[in-house]
Amino acid sequence: MYKKEIYVFNQDKPVKATIRNYQEKDFAQLIRVQQECFPPPFPSELWWNEEQLKNHVDLFPEGALCVEIDGWIAGSMTGLRVNYTPGEPDHSWEHITDNGYIRNHEPEGNTLYVVDISVSPIYRKLGLGKWLMQSMYEIVIQHGMERLLGGGRMPRFHKYEDEMSAEDYLEKVVNGDIKDPVLTFLLHCGRTPVKVVKNYLEDEDSRNYATLMEWKNPFRQ
Known part of the structure; x- marks a missing residue:
């Protein structure tokens, strides 16, 4: 199982944080994080439910x-192989x-695929998303997989869709x-x-587009 203790920074103040595998006792809090990240009018049926979370910890607890x-x-952050x-x-x-x-x-x-990454809004200035991503890279290395892969939303594309294609926007x-x-x-996290x-x-904001972005295991080149 995975557990890492780190310090993140709230401006100049160190804050102790622990990255670990989530368990069944955490489900209520995990759903609360989803509610905070995706408030109404986001459909509540798209928040994590307990059956999904139970599958995560039963089928691939490492992810x-x-x-x-x-x-x-x-x-x-959740992934599957x-x-x-x-x-x-x-x-x-x-x-x-x-x-x-x-x-x-x-x-x-051969690939760890990102299902979801969510950070509660009040904690977003601490760099926790990047730390979660780095931890998943360590899972990729530990299990000898070739890459981490996932689709990234393009939430500002709707502002430019009349001027350029989605490919031009990405460029x-x-x-x-x-x-x-x-x-x-994702670029800041090392994804390409x-x-x-x-x-x-x-x-709607991404006009249903996404960009597949990967991180290749440097030990498997």
């Missing part, structure tokens, strides 16, 4: 991580994650001409773009 501060869960071949046809989030239930988890899969984000809350964050995917997730 079920949370970050805890003062006994309070501040964020979480899949077999991925570069260049294969596009997929949707619902298909590749089994709509978050991960019953399609492949214990010997401008990578060049630093546009700052996107999700894609720029693979391709733009249509109809990845129902997401």
Whole structure:
């Protein structure tokens, strides 16, 4: 099982945090984090439910991580293992994650696929999302997988859709001409773009587009 104690910083003040595998006793807090991250009018049926969380800890507990501060869960990140071949046809989030239930988890899969990453708004200035991502990279290395992969929303694309394609938007984000809350964050975390995917997730701001972004295991090149 995974457990890491670190210090994060609230401005100049160190704050002790623990990144660990989440368990059944954490489910209520994990759902609370989802509610805080995705308040109404976001559909409540799309928040984690206990059946999904139970599958995470039963099927792939190594890929079920949370970050805890003062006994309070501040964020979480979830993944499953899949077999991925570069260049294969596009997929949707619902298909590749089994709509978050991960019953399609492949214990010997070559890729750790990100199901979700969420950090409670009041903790977002502490850099917890980046720490969770780095911890998942360690899971990739520990299990000898080839990569971490996942789709990144493009929430500012709707502001530019009349001027450029989704591919052009991604290029401008990578060049630093546009700052996107999700894609720029993933670049900061060391992820690199693979391709733009249509109809990845129902997401009005992204116009249902996403960018597949990966982190390659440097020990498996």
